[in-house]
Amino acid sequence: MTGISVEATERGAWTVLSVHGPINSYTFNELQEKTTLHAGRVDMAVDLSGVSSMTSAGIGVLLAAIEDAETAGKRFYVIAPSEVARLAIESTGFAERFPTLPSIKELPV
């Protein structure tokens, strides 16, 4: 899978972006477009369970979305990151900046 797919769905008060594929300098624009559309406007969660790899290009997009959400007083969660996505987040040294839930079912009402 060379590209990524980013599917947006509504789940109660939340907009959930489900990402599948590798996030890197070739593909991050698609994620950035979707997060820019929603971040800071609605409560947003990004499901990373289908992410096969993630570079700092993807980390940067998530950090920007988190900052937009915080600035606007909206909620933001990373959901069920795959092993490589979790390792990429941990490797930044500031994983605490990424509010994470193990499952989409754990999203608060």
Place this chain on the structure above:
Amino acid sequence: MPLIAPPSRRKTPHEPTAAERTARSRVRLYPCAAIFDEYDGFIRSLGFLRGRESAMLIVAGDEVLDNLITHGEISAAGVCVLVRRRRSGLTLAFFVDSHREFGEFARSVGDHAGARPRFDQREGRWHGLGLTMCGNIASSVSYRPGDLVDRVFLGFDG
């Protein structure tokens, strides 16, 4: 000499074989959108990696590739990737045709060693984030520019 090794010397199912201890594999990748899939597939195909090692090599290696691509440092000749296991640990190495920007980058890494990543509001992007990620995953990272070939070496403790 006893025919049966004492319990402390017997191999467990998880103990690497002699071949696994010194295994190595290489691949050449070319600059295109599929390069990350090809690299990740190569890493996942290596039978001598254990536990989280595949994930570590994928995250750190993708980061190196992303930087080489972003700065236009992979020529049509591609990039050679080598993974080697020794008793002391794993080495992940990248070899690319020499590029002026790589030398400048390698020198700047030394100048900014230990610096935290920072967000450039004007450019709208992070600086040093990939370096930090590689540095936190690998036990050693070195960038070695050359007249013909530039090299990146990442070491992972065994």
